[in-house]
Amino acid sequence: MLAKLPEPVEIAGGVHWIGALDPDLRTFDLILKTANGTTYNAYAVRGPEGVVVVDTVKEEFSEEFFTRLEQVADYDEIRAVILNHLEPDHTGAVPELMRRAPHAHIFCSVRALKVLTALLKDELDNYGYTLTDTGDRCSLSGRPISFVNTPYLHWPDTQCTFLEDEKLLFSGDVFGCHFCDDRLYNDRVGDFRFSFEYYFKHIMRPFKRWVLQAVDKIEPLAPELIAPAHGPILRDNPLSYVRSYRTLSNSYLPNEVEGREKSLLVFYMSAYGATADMAKAVHDGASSVEGVRVSLYDLQGGETEPFVDLIESADGLVFGSPTVNGDAVKPVWDVLASLISIETRGKLGGAFGSYGWSGEAVPMIEDRLRGLKMRVPAKGLRIKFHPTDKELDDCRDYGRTLAESLVGKAKPKVVDFADL
Amino acid sequence: MAKGKLSFTDIDVTVTVPAGTRVIEVSEKVGAGIIYGCREGDCGTCLMKVEGGMEYLSEPTALEDKVLKENMAGKDMRCACQAQVLGDGEVKVHPA
Numbered sequence: 001m002l003a004k005l006p007e008p009v010e011i012a013g014g015v016h017w018i019g020a021l022d023p024d025l026r027t028f029d030l031i032l033k034t035a036n037g038t039t040y041n042a043y044a045v046r047g048p049e050g051v052v053v054v055d056t057v058k059e060e061f062s063e064e065f066f067t068r069l070e071q072v073a074d075y076d077e078i079r080a081v082i083l084n085h086l087e088p089d090h091t092g093a094v095p096e097l098m099r100r101a102p103h104a105h106i107f108c109s110v111r112a113l114k115v116l117t118a119l120l121k122d123e124l125d126n127y128g129y130t131l132t133d134t135g136d137r138c139s140l141s142g143r144p145i146s147f148v149n150t151p152y153l154h155w156p157d158t159q160c161t162f163l164e165d166e167k168l169l170f171s172g173d174v175f176g177c178h179f180c181d182d183r184l185y186n187d188r189v190g191d192f193r194f195s196f197e198y199y200f201k202h203i204m205r206p207f208k209r210w211v212l213q214a215v216d217k218i219e220p221l222a223p224e225l226i227a228p229a230h231g232p233i234l235r236d237n238p239l240s241y242v243r244s245y246r247t248l249s250n251s252y253l254p255n256e257v258e259g260r261e262k263s264l265l266v267f268y269m270s271a272y273g274a275t276a277d278m279a280k281a282v283h284d285g286a287s288s289v290e291g292v293r294v295s296l297y298d299l300q301g302g303e304t305e306p307f308v309d310l311i312e313s314a315d316g317l318v319f320g321s322p323t324v325n326g327d328a329v330k331p332v333w334d335v336l337a338s339l340i341s342i343e344t345r346g347k348l349g350g351a352f353g354s355y356g357w358s359g360e361a362v363p364m365i366e367d368r369l370r371g372l373k374m375r376v377p378a379k380g381l382r383i384k385f386h387p388t389d390k391e392l393d394d395c396r397d398y399g400r401t402l403a404e405s406l407v408g409k410a411k412p413k414v415v416d417f418a419d420l
Numbered sequence: 421m422a423k424g425k426l427s428f429t430d431i432d433v434t435v436t437v438p439a440g441t442r443v444i445e446v447s448e449k450v451g452a453g454i455i456y457g458c459r460e461g462d463c464g465t466c467l468m469k470v471e472g473g474m475e476y477l478s479e480p481t482a483l484e485d486k487v488l489k490e491n492m493a494g495k496d497m498r499c500a501c502q503a504q505v506l507g508d509g510e511v512k513v514h515p516a
Contacts, residue, residue, distance in 0.1 A: 114490055346453055346515065366451075375515075376451035377431040405431065412432040417441065420449040 008068045009184055011233055012166040012225055014046040014143070018053075018068035020061035023180040032202050036195060037180035040065075040089055041229050043170060044072050045163060047142035050079035053104070054161060054170045055229055059092030066093065066100075075100045080140045083108040084172030085158045086115035090229055095120060098127055107132055107140075109149055112157035132159060134217060148217050150174060152210035154203045160214075162221055169223035173203065174214065175241045176228035187236035195231065196241070200248045206343050208249040215246050252309040262406045264294045264348075265311065266399075268320030269329045274354035274386045279320045281392045282352060282381075285399030286318075292403040299331040308338050316348035316406045317369070318399075321361040323353060328361035336368045345373035350402045352381040352395065359384070377405045422507030424476055428452035429514045439507030443468065443500040453515040454500045464491035466500040467516040474498075476509035 008016040023037035040057035042065055051073040057065040078101035083091060086108065098104055098120065106129040108116055113131060117124055132147040139145070144164040151158060153174045161170040177199040181189035204211055219242055226234040226241060234241050266283045270276035279296060286294040297307070311317060319336070321328040349369035351362045362380040369376050381398045383391050404410045422439040426446055433450045444466065447454045457465030461483045470477065477498060480488060484502040487493075497516060505511055 110492060111490070345455065370448060370451070370455075373453070373455040375431055375453035377433070378451070410432050412434065414434045414436070415450070417435050417437040417446060420435070420446070 008044070008072050011043070011184075011227060011235075012163070012168050015163065015166065015168060015227075016044045016046075016068075016072045017184060017227070017233065018042050018044050018065060018072065020057040020064040021180050021182060022058070022061065025178070025180075028178055032178060032199070034178035034195070036178065036190070036192070038178035038230050039180050041176075041227065041231075041233070042069075042090075042093075043227060044069060045141065045143055046073065047140070050103070050141035051077045052080040052082060052140045052143065052145070053078055053097065053101075054082045054227075055084055055090045055172070056093035056097060058089040062093040062096060066096075076102055078104045080104065081106050082140075082145075082161050082170070083112060083116070084161055084170060085155060085229065086112050086119060087155060087173075090172070091119055095123065098123070105130065107147075109133070109147075109151075109157050109159040111151060112159075115157055137164075148214070148221070150210070150214040150217070152207040153214050154207055160218065162223070167222065167224040169218065169221065169226045169238075171218075171226050171228045173229055175226050175234060175245070176230035177232075179231040181232065184233050185236070186232040186234045189232045192232055196244070197248065199231075200245065202341060204245070204248075205341055208343060211245055211249045215242055215249075218242055251313040253313055260291060260407075262292050262315040262403075263313070264292050264316040264318065264403055264406055265314045266294065266296045266318045266320070267299050267307070267332070267335065268297070269299045269322065269331055270320070270354075271322050271324070272354075272386070274383070275320045275322050275352070277387055277392065278352050278354060278381070278383060278395045281387070281395030282318060282320070282399035282402075285396030286403035288396075288400055289403035289407060289409070291407045294399075294403065299335065304331075304334050304338050307335055308342060311335075311339065311344075312342040314347065316350070316402060317374070318350040318352065318402060319365050319369075320351070321353045321365060323355040323357075323359050323361040326358055326360045328353070328365050332361075332365065336365070336372070339372055347372075347374045348402060348406050349374040349376045350378060350380060350398070351376075352383075352398060354383050354385060354387070356385065377410065378402055424505040424507040425510035426505050427510060427512045428454075429471055429512055434510075437505050439505065441505050443498075443503050443505070443513060447500055447513075452513075454513070455515065456501060459501045461487055461499055461502045463487075464493070464499065467491060467493055467497050468500045468503075469514045469516050470496050470498055470503075471512040471514055473509050473511035476506050476511045478504040478506060
């Protein structure tokens with residue numbers, strides 16, 4: 001069933017799928033696996049006054065796209081090119097399409113302009129473009145079209161386009177997945193549930209709060225057909241996929257911290273017990289602050305993925321690592337590297353660790369936490385060899401300071417720039 | 421040299437800084453939650469909310485103005501990698 005489709009496929013009145021199939025793809029964007037390849041979905045909408053093209057394909061599939069497009073439209077009929085998302089797998093054919101379609105006018109979101117400029121370079125001066133926002137409505141080629149801005153699903157530029165007379169939502173990457181099956185429709189292709197959830201988990205998960213905002217905008221439209229930019233076209237019960245995005249945006253672990261209580265997680269690794277002792281003292285100090293639930297985890301005893309689920313719903317994270325060969329230890333980096341799949345922006349972070357010679361681990365972890373868009377309100381704690389009783393008091397103070405910062409009880413600090 | 425005060429309200433830290441200091445030079449050192457992307461006024465990642473003392477920040481350059489417009493920033497928003505503290509007053513900032 002994976003042979004290349006010879007013809008465009010009419011999916012609604014005057015609307016054709018003119019995308020491309022990529023059944024052999026196994027790794028997408030370096031980070032995503034796909035056991036079923038993918039599709040690059042593009043669409044042509046015919047109206048009484050011409051044709052609108054919605055999205056294109058990855059550049060190496062351009063000829064497949066143009067072949068299908070030419071079967072449903074002449075280039076001089078194309079009045080508009082709508083770009084829901086400017087990533088290269090959807091805009092690979094745009095430069096050539098604009099050269100071939102002399103009357104085409106581009107429609108994209110306000111945030112997309114910067115990327116559009118990078119895509120078309122000086123050629124953009126030859127074309128007209130309109131920047132769109134939620135609620136903008138227009139008649140394109142005689143068909144009623146409105147736009148829904150859906151930022152961060154999964155780029156700042158992303159939007160959906162709604163063809164009102166067919167209640168058809170061209171959703172871009174939203175509600176998409178990497179699954180290639182030339183039967184195209186969700187009620188005809190193979191079982192793609194795993195692919196749908198996998199795609200959400202790796203593409204949309206860091207942007208859950210934006211997903212919920214987008215779903216709030218899309219649900220009232222009650223689309224009867226959802227045509228995403230990857231994977232099956234959702235014609236059977238399309239709203240169930242919208243609801244699924246809402247469900248998938250819930251925390252993977254139910255939140256047990258009630259009301260105003262904050263959650264602080266202390267992770268550590270220890271070779272000789274020194275960093276472990278520090279971790280226990282940091283934990284004890286933090287636990288003395290009312291309103292904070294503090295948890296202590298030895299990274300040697302866990303696997304990365306469940307920790308990531310735990311971190312997603314936490315308010316603060318502290319990592320303890322000894323310094324080995326001038327670096328933090330690998331299990332700490334494994335967790336820190338995996339946090340790209342969740343939202344960490346605004347969480348509180350901290351680092352501590354014992355060391356023998358140079359102690360680079362702590363500042364390196366702090367840099368990574370800042371890179372994850374976290375706030376790091378207190379300078380990390382480094383202790384040479386095993387902590388003394390006085391140094392364990394310092395660890396308790398450090399834990400207390402972090403916890404106080406988490407519940408807004410930190411004492412205001414005034415410092416001079418020269419002392420930083 | 422004139423000095424100004426720069427307060428990061430998300431972490432309750434106030435820093436006395438020499439006039440001309442960019443917010444980015446301070447915020448990372450104190451661990452405030454303002455985040456950075458390109459660090460050269462192009463991407464808009466470091467948009468911050470100025471909660472007070474906007475008059476004690478340098479005027480946006482043409483470059484920053486462009487980024488603010490592209491990101492549909494409100495009138496109380498600035499790019500932390502571009503805005504400089506002028507001195508003689510207190511500026512209060514918070515991550516956007």
